[in-house]
Amino acid sequence: xxxxxxxxxxxxxxxxxxxxxxxxxxxxxxxxxxxxxxxxxxxxxxxxxxxxxxxxxxxxxxxxxxxxxxxxxxxxxxxxxxxxxxxxxxxxxxxxxxxxxxxxxxxxxxxxxxxxxxxxxxxxxxxxxxxxxxxxxxxxxxxxxxxxxxxxxxxxxxxxxxxxxxxxxxxxxxxxxxxxxxxxxxxxxxxxxxxxxxxxxxxxxxxxxxxxxxxxxxxxx
Amino acid sequence: xxxxxxxxxxxxxxxxxxxxxxxxxxxxxxxxxxxxxxxxxxxxxxxxxxxxxxxxxxxxxxxxxxxxxxxxxxxxxxxxxxxxxxxxxxxxxxxxxxxxxxxxxxxxxxxxxxxxxxxxxxxxxxxxxxxxxxxxxxxxxxxxxxxxxxxxxxxxxxxxxxxxxxxxxxxxxxxxxxxxxxxxxxxxxxxxxxxxxxxxxxxxxxxxxxxxxxxxxxxxxxxxxxxxxxxxxxxxxxxxxxxxxxxxxxxxxxxxxxxxxxxxxxxxxxxxxxxxxxxxxxxxxxxxxxxxxxxxxxxxxxxxxxxxxxxxxxxxxxxxxxxxxxxxxxxxxxxxxxxxxxxxxxxxxxxxxxxxxxxxxxxxxxxxxxxxxxxxxxxxxxxxxxxxxxxxxxxxxxxxxxxxxxxxxxxxxxxxxxxxxxxxxxxxxxxxxxxxxxxxxxxxxxxxxxxxxxxxxxxxxxxxxxxxxxxxxxxxxx
Numbered sequence: 001x002x003x004x005x006x007x008x009x010x011x012x013x014x015x016x017x018x019x020x021x022x023x024x025x026x027x028x029x030x031x032x033x034x035x036x037x038x039x040x041x042x043x044x045x046x047x048x049x050x051x052x053x054x055x056x057x058x059x060x061x062x063x064x065x066x067x068x069x070x071x072x073x074x075x076x077x078x079x080x081x082x083x084x085x086x087x088x089x090x091x092x093x094x095x096x097x098x099x100x101x102x103x104x105x106x107x108x109x110x111x112x113x114x115x116x117x118x119x120x121x122x123x124x125x126x127x128x129x130x131x132x133x134x135x136x137x138x139x140x141x142x143x144x145x146x147x148x149x150x151x152x153x154x155x156x157x158x159x160x161x162x163x164x165x166x167x168x169x170x171x172x173x174x175x176x177x178x179x180x181x182x183x184x185x186x187x188x189x190x191x192x193x194x195x196x197x198x199x200x201x202x203x204x205x206x207x208x209x210x211x212x213x214x215x216x217x218x219x220x221x
Numbered sequence: 222x223x224x225x226x227x228x229x230x231x232x233x234x235x236x237x238x239x240x241x242x243x244x245x246x247x248x249x250x251x252x253x254x255x256x257x258x259x260x261x262x263x264x265x266x267x268x269x270x271x272x273x274x275x276x277x278x279x280x281x282x283x284x285x286x287x288x289x290x291x292x293x294x295x296x297x298x299x300x301x302x303x304x305x306x307x308x309x310x311x312x313x314x315x316x317x318x319x320x321x322x323x324x325x326x327x328x329x330x331x332x333x334x335x336x337x338x339x340x341x342x343x344x345x346x347x348x349x350x351x352x353x354x355x356x357x358x359x360x361x362x363x364x365x366x367x368x369x370x371x372x373x374x375x376x377x378x379x380x381x382x383x384x385x386x387x388x389x390x391x392x393x394x395x396x397x398x399x400x401x402x403x404x405x406x407x408x409x410x411x412x413x414x415x416x417x418x419x420x421x422x423x424x425x426x427x428x429x430x431x432x433x434x435x436x437x438x439x440x441x442x443x444x445x446x447x448x449x450x451x452x453x454x455x456x457x458x459x460x461x462x463x464x465x466x467x468x469x470x471x472x473x474x475x476x477x478x479x480x481x482x483x484x485x486x487x488x489x490x491x492x493x494x495x496x497x498x499x500x501x502x503x504x505x506x507x508x509x510x511x512x513x514x515x516x517x518x519x520x521x522x523x524x525x526x527x528x529x530x531x532x533x534x535x536x537x538x539x540x541x542x543x544x545x546x547x548x549x550x551x552x553x554x555x556x557x558x559x560x561x562x563x564x565x566x567x568x569x570x571x572x573x574x575x576x577x578x579x580x581x582x583x584x585x586x587x588x589x590x591x592x593x594x595x596x597x598x599x600x601x602x603x604x605x606x607x608x609x610x611x612x613x614x615x616x617x618x619x620x621x622x623x624x625x626x627x628x629x630x631x632x633x634x635x636x637x638x639x640x641x642x643x644x645x646x647x648x649x650x651x652x653x654x655x656x657x658x659x660x661x662x663x664x665x666x667x668x669x670x671x672x673x674x675x676x677x678x679x680x681x682x683x684x685x686x687x688x689x690x691x692x693x694x695x696x697x698x699x
Contacts, residue, residue, distance in 0.1 A: 009489045015496045053485050080485035083532065084552070084588025085581045091555035098559060101485075102492035102521055105499060114562055 001046040001116055001161060002026040002178050006036035006062070007078065008054050016049065019105050020112070024139055024156045028182045033057025040066050044177050045073050047116050049108070052079040052090065060093050067094035074115040078108070120164035122219070127163040129202050129219055134163055141201065149201060154179065158194050162207065162217035171214035225429070226422055233418045241411050248403055252396050256389070257368060261356045264370035264385040267303065271316060271383050272374045274299040275334070279320075279376065293332055296320075300334050307336040311363050313388030317344040321380045347371040347384050359386070366390045428455045436462060440684060441542065441577035445470075477532045477581070484528045491517055491524075529652050533582055533659050542575040543583040545606050545613075552588055553604075560595045567595070571606040576613055577684050578660070586656045589649035590617045590677050597621030601672055612662070614680040621674035624666065632666045657681065 003025045007013040010031060017027045028043065030036035033054040040048055040062060052059035063075055074096045079086070082100025090098055096119075097111050113136070117123055127134040131144045139156040141149040151159065157179045162170070172191045180186055195215060199207055208216045278299035296318075301307070306314040318334040335343065342362035347369065349355055354372040361367035369386035428451045435447040439462070446466065449459045495517050502510035546569065553567045576583075587604065594602045598619035607614045624632060632650055657664045657679060664679030 009493070011493045012489055012496075015493060019496070080488035081481045083481075083529070083581065084584040087559075087588065088548075088551050088555045088584060091558045092551060096558055096561065098555075101488040102495050102517070105496055118561060 001157065001164070002028070002044070002181070003112065004028050004030065004036065004039055004043070004045045004048045006030045006033075006040070006048065006054060006059065007051045008032060009051075016105075016108070019109065023109055023113070024136070024153060024160065025112075026157065026179055026181045026184070031055075033059070033062060037062045037065060039182065040073070041069060041071065043182060044174070046119070046178060047074045047076065047112055049076050049078050049112065050095070052077060052081055052086070060090065063090070063093045063095060072119075074119045076108075076112055076115060078103070117164075121168065122164050122166050127160065129163065129206055129217075132202060134160060136160065154190075155194055155197060158191070159198055162198070162215070163219065166217050166219040169210055169213050169216050174214070226426055229422045229426075230415075230419050233422070234415050237411055237414055237418070241407055244407060245404060248400050252399060253393075256392055256396060257356070260368050260387055260389065260392075261370055264356075264368070264387060265354075265372070267316070267385045268370055268372050268383045271300060271303060271318060271385065272372075272381055274302060275318060275320075275381060275383075276374070276376055279379075283378075293334070296332070297334055301337060303336075307338050309338055310340040311342075311365075312338045313365060314386075315339050315344055315361065315367070316383065316385045317346070318384070319346060319382040321382065322378060344369070344384060344386060347382070349373050349382060358389075361386060361388060364390075366393060428452050432459055435459070439466060441575075445541075480528045480531045484524055487524050488521070491521055526651060526655070529585065530655055533579075533585075533656060541580040543578040543580045544575045545571040545608075546573045548580060548584060549587060549604060549606070552584060552591060555588075556591055556595050559592070564600065565595055565598060566601045567591070568601070568603040570604070572608045574608065576608065578613070578681060582656055582659070586653055587615070587617075589653050593649055594619035594621070594675070594677075597674060598672075599674075603672060608683075609680070610683075612680045612682045614678070616676065616678040618669040618672040618676050619674040620669075620672040623668050623674045629666045629668075653677075 001024070003020055005013055005016050005020070005027060007016065007029070008031050013029045013031065017029050020027050028039055028045075030039050033056040036050070036054060036059075037057055039045075050059045050063060054062070059077065059079070063077075066073065066075075075094065076097040076099060077090045077095045078099050078101065079090075080101040082098070087098045096115055099108055099111060117125070127136070132149075133142045133144075134156075135142050139153070140151055141159075143149070158175065161175065161178050175191050176186045179191075195207055195209075206218055208218065210216060275296050278295040282295050300316070300318065303316075306312045307316060314336070315338055316334075316336045317339075320332040320334075322331065333346075339362065344361070344367075345359070347355065347357075349371060354370070356368070356370050359367050359369055365388040367386040368389045369384050371382065371384040374381040374383065432447070432451055432455050435444070438444050439447055446463050447459045449456050449463065451459055494513065498510045498513035498517065501513070549569045549571050553569055556567065557565070591602065591604060594604075594617050598621045601618075601620045603618045605616045654664065660681045662679055662681035664677065667676050667678070668674075669676035
């Protein structure tokens, strides 16, 4: 799951990046409206945290542009202007949620999580694969017999993306895009390694290989 | 008298009445004098003619020595020759001639000749004091009113005092009729003129009324500026009002903008501080974290409250009006997104009209109330707005758990969070209280009889709206 944080206050953006990375999200940060507009329009984000008071281009402008271009990415507006007329304006422009500053980081995490869950093909609160359940808070797999299987950060990100998009053919490049940040070194062969790891954990038939296309996750196999 | 219309009408009517009075007074005098002067000049001619006749007869009688009797006869005959009107009895034309000898001699004692039309009546002798002629009125025979002309002619041996009189009662009656007719016509003309003047005054002041109406519309928020199509006398006023409104609106938007900027500038660092506090807490430094959080919460509450207060337009501000149904629908759409995870039914009952209340204030008020209701509701929220003419009544119900009786009275009384388990800062209802107070309205919290949860009901007074039509019609009536 990849998230763009468009926030001009650098200390706040850095802290948000750190906090959300801990949740297993791949985070990009934009400090001004032009960067944010460009990233939002070209990168396949799963959610965007948007400050309205961005320099150069306002958040509302960016949002209107994205929506006009048919980009349905969930957007959470994060702003100090939290009067109700601003909120109504923001939500009418196409935002999906609105959080006024200052906020509790936990609330932001919870809301962002809910936004992405609702927007994904599998909107269940609990993600399951056979007897395994993915604990998103602790980032590990829990078996019905209470056995726990720790996951590395990348394993968790990849598995969560698979589980949120069951039955879809996911290409290696798409998986890379949603698991790694913009400036991360991307090597699609690494994905193969992680898929092999996940198959070893969950069973080989959970993740099918479609030659030349990518992988399909089977939640009900 | 404060009505310009009435003042102008009264002044114009007064002028009209004074003019009419002067005309009426003139009418009393002039026609009569005109007629009298005309008749008097005719009588003067007759008097002259009489004297000529008599003087001739007198001279002839003195040339032929004879009796005084025959002189009188001759003179009478000469006088009779003046024409038939002086012979016809009670014809209305009379004369009397007195011959006064000079010096008085027994032979020629004073003689008096009367017109035969006098029949057996008499004209009383007219006393001419110093003057040689005189015109006066006197009662005549047969209840006639006579206009008499008297003149003294000085002959060689005697003075002749000739009085010629004519009945003017018919003329008097005609003059009276003429005058009454004219007075009547004048009265009618005054009434018509007064009515016309009233119309002119009313239509002349109509631009003022239109300006007042436009100002009222502005006050109700139905328009953002007054169209300044008005006469030269009114336009400067409208321009001034427009400038003032523009200034006021700009100032409000500047204040709102500044409040927004300031809170933005303060809140972002506060967010960072709050996160540092969280980090300290997770690092085990609970004391410092607790103190920091407390201070941050207090700063945040102050900023939030004062900023929102500064942004309140309050009643009487000429800002954007609140289009009740449209804006509540937009708000509900926003709330549906904010509470997208839950299947909430939000019913809106609101009139399709623009209420003279500030749009932003109302969004703030109903946004907080509805958000609160949505947070607590299980499945249903209902908002109802009723325009009662002098106030707008609102009522928000939810089917949530409601609030325990002892807490109901304390809601909205300060930053009280009845439950810490749901997101929010407990400021919403405080802001609601501020807005309601700013508008001089009422608000109360009770158990919802309709949905079983919390009901918030109250009312906001509206600026008077029907005064324009009311005062206009009362002006038209007077």
